[in-house]
Amino acid sequence: MFAKRLAVPLLLGALTAGLAAGAEAQVKIGVVSSATGPVALVGIPQKNSVPLLPASIAGQTVQYIALDDASDPTATVTAFKKLITEEKVDAIIGPSGSPNAMGVIPFAAEAGVPMLAPVGSAAAVLPMTDQKKWVFKTTQNDDLIAEALLDHMAKTGVKTAGFIGAADPFGDNWLKVFAEGLAKRGIKLVATERFQRQDTSLTAQGLKILSARPDAVLVAAPGSASVLPQTTLYDQGYRGKVYQTHGAALPDFLKLGGKKVEGTILAASLMLVLDQMPDSHPSKKIAADYIAAYEKLNGSKPATFGANVYDAGLLLERTIPVALKSGEPGTAAFRGALRDALEQVKELAGTQGVYTMTPADHSGFDARGRELITVSGGKWTLVK
Amino acid sequence: MNFQIIMLLGQDGITNGAIYALLALSILLVFTVTRILLIPQGEFVSFAALTMAAMQGGTPVRLGWLLLALAAAAFVMDIQAGFRRDGRLAIRRGSAFGLLYAAGLTALTVLVPLAEAGVAVQALATVALMVPLGLAIYRVFYQPIAAAHPLVLLIVSIAVHVVMVGIGLLMFGPEGARTEPFSDGVLSFGMVMLNSQTIWVVAVSLALILGLYLFFERSLYGKALRAAAVNRLGAELVGISPELAGKASFALAGLIGSLSGILIAPITTIYYDSGFIIGLKGFVCAIIGGLASYPAAAIGALLIAQAESFSTFWASSYKEVIVFTLILPVLVWRSLSHHGAEDEE
Secondary structure (H helix, E strand, C coil): CHHHHHHHHHHHHHHHHHHHHHHHCCEEEEEEECCCCCCHHHHHHHHHHHHHCCCEECCEEEEEEEEECCCCHHHHHHHHHHHHHHCCCCEEECCCCHHHHHHHHHHHHHHCCCEEECCCCHHHCCCCCCCHHHEEECCCCHHHHHHHHHHHHHHCCCCEEEEEEECCHHHHHHHHHHHHHHHHHCCEEEEEEEECCCCCCCHHHHHHHHHHCCCEEEEECCHHHHHHHHHHHHHCCCCCEEEECHHHCCHHHHHHHHHHHCCCEEEECHHHHHHHCCCCCCCHHHHHHHHHHHHHHHCCCCCHHHHHHHHHHHHHHHHHHHHHCCCCCCCHHHHHHHHHHHHCCCCEECCCCEECCCCCCCCCCCHHHCEEEEEECCEEEECC | CCHHHHHHHHHHHHHHHHHHHHHHHHHHHHHHHHCCCCCCHHHHHHHHHHHHHHHHHCCCCCHHHHHHHHHHHHHHHHHHHHHHHHCCCCCCHHHHHHHHHHHHHHHHHHHCCHHHCCHHHHHHHHHHHHHHHHHHHHHHHHHHHCCCCHHHHHHHHHHHHHHHHHHHHHHHCCCCECCCCCCCCEEEECCEEEEHHHHHHHHHHHHHHHHHHHHHHHCHHHHHHHHHHHCHHHHHHCCCCHHHHHHHHHHHHHHHHHHHHHHHCCCCCECCCCHHHHHHHHHHHHHHCCCCCHHHHHHHHHHHHHHHHHHHHHCHHHHHHHHHHCHHHHHHHHHHHCCCCCCCC
16 A cells, blocks of 8 residues: 555656756757668668767767658658658657658758658758758768779770669669769770669579670679579679679678689778778777777677768767857757758768868768778678 | 570479479468468578578578467467367377477577588578478467458468568578588580579479479378368368368478478578568469469469569569569469359459
């Protein structure tokens, strides 16, 4: 009886304490990731990185509201609307997939909420429009990565090239960037093939490329889908150079590919070859800290996708103090100032490179955001 | 396009066709016996492939726990059903054995280092896990509503499929996996190169189809299953338990699905959600067989796979469009040639 009489006030006390804590959390950040569904390999490390985001910035507690969109673009829109209208968030980190991101840009722009998108496709920020000025991308643009690959091709005397890419926006954008870059360097594109992630056999595509006899082949697919085209080509006897995009930059690529992906060349973030990087690189320490913290929390090494969410936290850490001068969190003035501050970020070292945003460039990476890497002895190795 | 390319594409089509044929037969079998469209058939394939990959990679084999959970649920449901019927609590020997088997097998997968056990043992362990899984899925999800309208059964099938994909993500993670080939090496007959894995796929598929044929034609259980497929009520009147028929067809579906998964895992990367598209193609082939004829479904499978292989060569971006459009003329032709409802429901 006594316990029961005591329970109610205790409960009330706990509730009010909770409410008080809730009121204290002044900056609200929404996080939308695809922890389930087909994009889960991108979304899971992103969701796991949320606890590593800064808990307080410039004396303000930051509250993160994480939602899962199950890789479904419609669910992403619902999640964004909920975050904007019900939670009145100051900024949103997410979503994980490029198609999902393209669908929510108008809603973020209409509500005037800055959106930090850890997605691959450059279409999220290019070409710059009135709506896209609210979007900032925490990954390298495809053309930055492609440039490194294309330069390497030109330098090593490649004359003809083939392309095999995923039949999705990732593959689409890569085909566009790659074809333009090849044309500029006078290299002929002799074969373009597409495939689905779940295809059980790529024999036909491989044969088509093989019969065109290119000097080099670029495989453009996210995650472990990038392995099968390359192993198929290897099995069919192709011994030319094979290039991969940063989409292949995962431990599973080495595990699944084995000996058949030896000698692959790709451009990706320095996180893959951190121990081989010189200490002078501005990102080395930040990336090492992130990897250590992630490993401590989750017991496994993070994929670079998680680092893109972590970088969004770094960007907010830099810009929220600036935005606070213009208004209280939760107001339109604050969100607008936050957007303006994000656009002014200069020389901010993140886990994968250095951000210098401009009104035209909302991704902000330069050549420090990519390293040329090859697979040698079953390990990622820096190309010197 | 020269002779060698045609041969290689044909070979690719035959490999895939053999798998589609197996899945089509399995979907047909389950449909004729129980009126359930087995949408989770593809999940049997991906679960088996990923379980085998987990064994080879030395990571925990989580499928055992799923089997154990389902067997426990089946055990409880059996006791509950017995209580409702007889008014007393009694443990049926079959369900107790199922639970013990699942517990024993799960313990084995945890204790025995399967990574060094060799491909044959791993394949056997995978099949040993998948067959009772199929059985348990029938017991838990379908048996309580076995007499329901086929539409209800279809809705439950979709639900089971969606849940299994989610559980697959939880058990195996978002990354794909592949397994070691059964044997390395390429056989060459003059200009034609035959991949040894292709021979495995075709040989095992043919053996399985022959085995199924003998089972249905020669054995009493097979004949009972066929009887249940022809007329459920009539079969029940002559003493064939529809429960047993349902369980047997799901166990066979588990067997066929797991063998298909084991066969294709060395050729391709399988993801937790790969099963659906593979199963869907098996389903298209079963539709070509009118959900009634086994030989038509098998021939349909070969045709679909060849069409897929060659259309990929010509226009890889439109492959799925071409393959799934093929079903339209078949449906039109079927609706014109078989006028009226075949199904009394």
